[in-house]
Amino acid sequence: MRALLLKRLLQLVAVSWGVGTLTFFLMRALPGDMAYRIAASRYGMDAVDNRAADMVRAELGLDQSAWSAYWQWFTDLLSWNLGNSLVSGAPVTEQIWHMLGHSVLLALAGILLSILIAVPLGLASAFKGGWLDRVLLTISTALRAVPVFVIGLLAVIMFALEWNLLPVAGFGTPAHLVLPALTLALSLAAISNRVVHTEARRVFGSSFFEFARMKGLSPSQAFMRHGARNIAVPVVAFLGIQLITVVEGVVMIESLFSWPGIGHGLAHAIFARDIPLIQGAALMMGVLFVVMNTLVDIACHYLDPRGGQLS
Amino acid sequence: MRFFTSSLAGAISALALATTPVNAEPTDQNTVKINAAFEFSSIDPSRSGYVFTRMQIFETLLNVDNQGNLTPGLASAWDILEGGHKWRLSLRDDVVYHNDTPMTADSVVKALRIATEKPGAWQGVPVTSIEVVDAQHIDINLSQPFQPLGAILANYASAILAPQAYGEDNLAREAIGTGPFSVYQIAVPHRLVVEKFDDYWGKVAEIEYARYLTGHRAEARVLQARSGQGDIVFGLDPAAVPTLKRLPNLEIIRSDLPRTLVVKVNASHPSMDTVEARQALSLALNRRGIAAAVLRAPEAATAQILPAYMADWHVADTSVEQDLEQAKALLQAQGWQTNSDGWLEKDGQRFEIDMITYADRPELTTVATAIQDQWRQLGVKLNVSITNSSAIPAGHADDSLDTALMARNYGVIADPLGSLLKDLGGAKGGDWGTLNWDNQGIKTTLNELLSESDPSVYRQKAQTVAQALYDEKPLIPVASYVQQTAVNKRLEGFRFDPYERSYFLNELSWVK
Numbered sequence: 001m002r003a004l005l006l007k008r009l010l011q012l013v014a015v016s017w018g019v020g021t022l023t024f025f026l027m028r029a030l031p032g033d034m035a036y037r038i039a040a041s042r043y044g045m046d047a048v049d050n051r052a053a054d055m056v057r058a059e060l061g062l063d064q065s066a067w068s069a070y071w072q073w074f075t076d077l078l079s080w081n082l083g084n085s086l087v088s089g090a091p092v093t094e095q096i097w098h099m100l101g102h103s104v105l106l107a108l109a110g111i112l113l114s115i116l117i118a119v120p121l122g123l124a125s126a127f128k129g130g131w132l133d134r135v136l137l138t139i140s141t142a143l144r145a146v147p148v149f150v151i152g153l154l155a156v157i158m159f160a161l162e163w164n165l166l167p168v169a170g171f172g173t174p175a176h177l178v179l180p181a182l183t184l185a186l187s188l189a190a191i192s193n194r195v196v197h198t199e200a201r202r203v204f205g206s207s208f209f210e211f212a213r214m215k216g217l218s219p220s221q222a223f224m225r226h227g228a229r230n231i232a233v234p235v236v237a238f239l240g241i242q243l244i245t246v247v248e249g250v251v252m253i254e255s256l257f258s259w260p261g262i263g264h265g266l267a268h269a270i271f272a273r274d275i276p277l278i279q280g281a282a283l284m285m286g287v288l289f290v291v292m293n294t295l296v297d298i299a300c301h302y303l304d305p306r307g308g309q310l311s
Numbered sequence: 312m313r314f315f316t317s318s319l320a321g322a323i324s325a326l327a328l329a330t331t332p333v334n335a336e337p338t339d340q341n342t343v344k345i346n347a348a349f350e351f352s353s354i355d356p357s358r359s360g361y362v363f364t365r366m367q368i369f370e371t372l373l374n375v376d377n378q379g380n381l382t383p384g385l386a387s388a389w390d391i392l393e394g395g396h397k398w399r400l401s402l403r404d405d406v407v408y409h410n411d412t413p414m415t416a417d418s419v420v421k422a423l424r425i426a427t428e429k430p431g432a433w434q435g436v437p438v439t440s441i442e443v444v445d446a447q448h449i450d451i452n453l454s455q456p457f458q459p460l461g462a463i464l465a466n467y468a469s470a471i472l473a474p475q476a477y478g479e480d481n482l483a484r485e486a487i488g489t490g491p492f493s494v495y496q497i498a499v500p501h502r503l504v505v506e507k508f509d510d511y512w513g514k515v516a517e518i519e520y521a522r523y524l525t526g527h528r529a530e531a532r533v534l535q536a537r538s539g540q541g542d543i544v545f546g547l548d549p550a551a552v553p554t555l556k557r558l559p560n561l562e563i564i565r566s567d568l569p570r571t572l573v574v575k576v577n578a579s580h581p582s583m584d585t586v587e588a589r590q591a592l593s594l595a596l597n598r599r600g601i602a603a604a605v606l607r608a609p610e611a612a613t614a615q616i617l618p619a620y621m622a623d624w625h626v627a628d629t630s631v632e633q634d635l636e637q638a639k640a641l642l643q644a645q646g647w648q649t650n651s652d653g654w655l656e657k658d659g660q661r662f663e664i665d666m667i668t669y670a671d672r673p674e675l676t677t678v679a680t681a682i683q684d685q686w687r688q689l690g691v692k693l694n695v696s697i698t699n700s701s702a703i704p705a706g707h708a709d710d711s712l713d714t715a716l717m718a719r720n721y722g723v724i725a726d727p728l729g730s731l732l733k734d735l736g737g738a739k740g741g742d743w744g745t746l747n748w749d750n751q752g753i754k755t756t757l758n759e760l761l762s763e764s765d766p767s768v769y770r771q772k773a774q775t776v777a778q779a780l781y782d783e784k785p786l787i788p789v790a791s792y793v794q795q796t797a798v799n800k801r802l803e804g805f806r807f808d809p810y811e812r813s814y815f816l817n818e819l820s821w822v823k
Contacts, residue, residue, distance in 0.1 A: 036701030042358050043431055044349075045671055045700035046720045047468075049733070049742035050708050052430035053701070088353045088499065089482055098498070153530070160538050168534045170524050172502065258526050260501045268350075268500075271699065 001298075008294045012287060016077075019286040020279045024073060027275050028066050034273045035062050041087045041272035060086055073279065082283070083276035087269075092280040096262065100284060102171065103261035106253070107246050109177055110184030111239065118189040119235075122196025126204060136193065143190035148249045152183040152256045169258040180257040184249050188242055195238045199231045206230075233304045240296035243289060337495065337504055337520035343802065343819060346526045346541040350500040355483040357429035360467035365814045366505050366523055368409075369470035369488035372400055372419070373461050375725040375810055378620060381461040385414065385471055385489060395456025395762050400464075402447050405512045408473035409486075409493035416443040422471045423451070425481045432466040432724055435733065456762035459729030466724055467812065491516045491817035501525045507817075516817035529673065536561060536797035543805065543814070547795040549607035555797055564796045565608075566807040569722035571616050572678060574666070574787040575703065575715040579747035582662050583713075587641045589784035594638035595689040596682065598631045602790040605677050611790045615781055616719070617727055618791055620809075623773040624727045629781055638689055647690070655690035663692040668716040669700040678789065679716045704742035712746060718792065719743050722810045728760055731776065740785070748785035 035057040040048040042056065057063060076083055082092040125133040143151060159179060160168045170176050203209055204227070212222040251263030262281050269277040345366075351359035356369060363369040372386040381389070386400040406414035423441050427433045437454040444450050451460065463469060473487040486494045491513065492505035503523040507516040524541075526532040529548040535541035536555060547555065547563070556563050576583055576592075583589055598612035612631045617624040647655040647662060655662035666682070668675045676697055683693045693714075706712030721730045734744020736757050756772050763769045780786065798805045804818045 032699060032702065033705050036705045037699055039430070040699060040701035041352060044359065044361070045669070046723050046743075047431040048701050049430070049434075049704045051434045053704065055430050089480075090353075090499075156531075156534055160540075161534060164538060167540050168538055169526060169531045170502075170540070171498075255527055256531065258501060258524060258531065260498060 004297065005294070008290060012290045015286045015290055016283050019282045020073070020077065021070075023279050023282045024070055024275065025066075027270075027273065027278055030273070032273075034275075035060075037271075037273035038086045041268075041274070056086075073276070082280040085269075085277045086274045087272050087277070092276045095265070095277060096280050096284050099260060099262040099265040099281070102259060103250055103254070103263060104288075105177065106180055106184065106259060106261055107250060109181035110188060110246065110249075111242075113181050113185035114188035114192060115239075117185055118193035118196055121189070122193040123200050123231075125193070126197045126200035133197070136197075140190045140194055143186055147252070148183060148187045149252045149256050151186050152179070152253055155179050155183050155186075156256075169256070171257075171259055176257075176259075180253045180259055183253050183256075184246065187249050188245060191245075192235065192238060192242060196231065196235055199234050200227070203227050203230045229303055233300055236296060236299050236303060240293050243292055247285060247289075337506070337522065341518070342504075342520040342522050343518050343816060344535075344540065344542045345521060345523045345545070345814065346532050346535050346543070347523070347545040348525065348527065348529070348532070350525045350527075351503070352500050353482070354486045354497070354499070355429075356470040356472065357426065357431050357468045360470050361811065362503065362523065363486055363488065364467045364470055364490075364812055366503060366521065367490040367492045367813055367816050368486050368494060368505060369467070369472065370490045371465050371467070371469050371812075372402075372471065373464045375462065375465050375812070377809055379462075379722075379725045379727075379810070381465065381725075384465070385419070386464075389461065391764075395458075395764070396453050398451040398453070398460055399444065400449050400451070402449065403512060404447060406489050407510045407512070408489055409508060410473055410475060411510070412473060412475075414471065414473075414489060416446055416449050418474050419471055420449055421474050421477075423449075423469065425477060426469050428481065429468065432463050432468040432729075435736075436460065436463055458761050458763065459724060459726040459732070462724045462726030462729050465812070492521065495520065505816075511817070514817050517820045518816065521814075521816050536799075539799060541797070542799040542802055544797040545794065547797055549605075549793075549795060552607065552795050560800050562798045562800055564798060564805070564807055566794045566796065566809060567618060567620070568720075568792040568794050568809060568811070569618055569621065569727075570718055570720045570792040571613065571618075572675075572789040572792070573616055573717055573719050574682070574789065575707075575712070575717060575744070575746060576785060576787060577710070577713050577746045578749070578785050579710075580664065580713055581660075582664060585645060586783050587645055589787065591638040591641040591689065592686065592691070593784050593787045594634045594641070595685055595691075596787070596789060597633040597685055598789055600633075601678055601681050605674050605681065606790055606793060608790075608793045611793050613788050613791045615777065616786055616788045617721055617777065621721075621727050623770045624731075624777045626774060626777045626781055633685075635688060642689070649690050653690060654692055661692060662690060663694070664713040665694045665696065666714045666716055667696050667698050667702050667706060667712065669702070670697050671700055672718050675716055675718060682716065682789075707739070707742050707746055710739075710747070716789075717743060725810050725812075728757070728773075732757055732761075734786075735776075745785040748783070750779060750783065750785075753779055 035053040039052040039056045043052050084091055085095055121136055125136045156168055156179060159166045166178050167176050209222060209226055212226045250261060251267055254261040254264035266278065266281040269281060349362060351362040353359055360369060371384050374382045374384040376382050385403055385406055387403050388401040390399045392399055402416060402419060408414060420441050420443050427438055437457055439452045439454050442450050471489060472483055476483050476485045476487040478484040491508055491511040493508045495506040496504040501524065504520060506520050509515060526535060532544050533548055533551040536544040537558065539560060552563055555561055576589055578584060599609050602612040603609040614629045614631045615625055619625050642655060647657045650656040666679055668679045670676060679695045683695050686693045703715045703717060721727055724730050734741035736754055740746045740748055753776055756776055760769060760772055763772065796807060801822050802819050803822050804820050806815055
């Protein structure tokens with residue numbers, strides 16, 4: 001366990017440095033004058049002019065070379081200082097915490113909800129097969145084929161406009177979380193229910209499961225003792241892979257539902273060339289990715305301890 | 312399904328409470344819910360101050376009415392002394408900041424001095440000093456007369472905040488203003504909740520709370536209006552307006568804005584350096600078509616940059632009609648011939664120009680492609696590129712710009728002279744105005760207007776400027792903006808400020 005955590009810690013450091021460095025140089029390589037971009041975001045498009053851009057350039061020292069700016073960022077990072085946003089002037093860490101809280105809440109709610117949808121449906125379709133399987137396959141394919149914001153819009157039209165149950169967009173109350181989380185969950189469950197289905201089929205058709213039934217266990221006993229764990233290992237591992245879909249989905253969903261999360265913040269920071277904020281947000285997403293994957297690995301180890309010691 | 316969603320909401324509510332501060336006080340019944348497109352990146356008045364003046368947290372010394380005339384604000388009177396070199400403002404004595412400290416002359420001077428240091432409205436204003444005269448009076452001293460100063464004092468960047476609001480770097484850290492509403496909760500950059508301020512010096516609000524929420528997507532804002540989750544929804548997509556008008560719970564209010572769709576032209580570009588070439592480009596535009604199809608308001612087509620209600624700056628006899636034949640004739644007289652591909656050509660050079668525009672306003676992209684097609688019929692090849700709004704001042708600075716399509720707000724400073732000075736008065740023109748338009752007479756006239764106090768002479772000179780802009784087309788206007796706002800019928804007393812300085816929330820009341 002300790003060896004795994006140590007290894008992941010080293011990975012974390014490498015990812016942080018790599019993501020920060022890459023975003024820094026990619027952002028510098030984009031065309032357009034940074035001072036103008038930052039001025040446009042700070043003062044609004046009606047007030048951005050050459051004078052504003054010159055003031056921004058002087059204030060932020062944008063004339064310094066890329067290398068010295070990079071060195072500055074790197075030394076600051078070593079002391080856990082992510083710098084201040086070039087647009088709002090507020091510390092990046094403060095802004096990221098605010099956004100991260102909302103994103104993590106949305107992501108967790110979405111993942112939990114997707115499990116609640118995917119597991120029963122996947123199991124049922126594997127168990128029953130036939131028309132249920134075909135219907136679910138069609139719906140899953142359709143949901144996966146459309147962009148996530150289409151699912152979001154459909155959800156808004158149904159739940160918010162037709163039935164008037166939930167708010168269209170915004171944040172601050174639990175009701176505001178439901179539609180974004182549901183949208184994310186549907187796009188995740190579209191695939192994960194098929195993974196559950198395939199794994200369940202594999203287990204239900206395996207010789208050890210047949211043996212468990214033959215020795216006299218009821219279907220539910222056989223499932224609980226010999227099925228659940230065997231199905232869970234690949235499914236949990238797949239959840240780790242799905243984190244990429246979560247990150248991708250969260251950016252779109254946050255924009256659609258005016259959810260003040262990190263994906264939305266990152267997109268705006270890129271328009272504004274707010275490099276410290278972009279680096280901070282990308283860094284945080286990289287860190288989260290490593291942490292979540294570590295948790296998935298640990299979970300898989302406890303589900304299937306046959307692999308021996310965690311290393 | 313209802314059970315499912317409600318139990319789900321219950322299950323995650325604990326989670327939501329852990330990260331989002333939720334206070335039970337503002338409720339659906341006592342809060343006016345406002346949705347608009349604009350984010351606020353900061354509390355500082357120079358940056359997103361318009362959100363805070365519209366929500367009536369911040370106020371300015373002077374205000375403007377719907378016609379752009381100055382009216383008293385935190386200053387009850389103003390006198391222009393010493394031939395326009397000194398403005399003396401008399402401050403109200405009953406104004407209290409939201410932190411319960413009184414507004415003093417010292418605090419006003421501090422706020423104004425900070426405002427003058429920042430980019431935006433105050434740049435280019437010839438201020439020499441701002442001083443306290445006595446407890447109720449302050450002086451703004453100028454190196455030369457500057458008529459639009461009153462409008463600049465009414466701009467959001469001149470908002471008066473309590474001295475305690477500013478940090479060491481002179482950026483506002485707390486939104487402590489003087490308006491009828493004080494901050495209840497701020498979540499930069501999306502949401503702002505305000506509560507009524509009982510010690511307000513003017514009309515105390517009837518409504519208890521108001522909430523501002525940024526809705527980036529026009530579609531989402533339309534849905535919020537439809538579902539009743541937005542009481543006042545600004546910036547409706549014109550295409551959605553007919554549907555919304557049929558809903559019994561909504562009133563749709565149409566207002567003219569002093570914002571104009573304008574093509575900025577580099578007047579030193581070899582193909583556009585004559586008045587005739589620019590007139591031809593203007594004549595080839597089907598303005599009514601663009602206004603009808605994109606803005607859904609055919610009457611918004613215009614060939615002048617300023618609207619009719621800014622009467623001094625609007626000439627009477629102008630035409631918005633398309634005349635392709637005349638446009639072609641003008642260019643032929645300049646030596647342009649149609650080549651075998653249908654493009655205009657002179658000395659082996661094709662009439663090919665670039666146009667940049669930006670995606671912040673979705674209609675700009677559509678209008679740019681419409682212009683591309685209309686100029687193609689003339690034989691002019693237009694290459695459109697969509698970029699960031701800041702590419703326009705950047706292209707102005709290094710002369711790399713051919714043409715740019717922009718949505719210019721001539722009401723940011725309520726006196727058009729203030730905007731025009733910025734747009735026409737610089738060495739090369741202005742970042743959001745003309746580029747390399749060689750007309751010294753106009754610059755002289757604008758400078759004379761700064762100290763002109765006789766209204767009839769002022770009007771006559773303003774008309775000269777407007778006529779020159781119309782005749783010589785250093786800027787090619789296309790259409791003016793129409794704002795569509797949805798107001799829920801549970802509210803009454805809503806009115807729209809064409810200068811977008813205030814939402815007049817303190818005049819609203821609930822329909823009983």
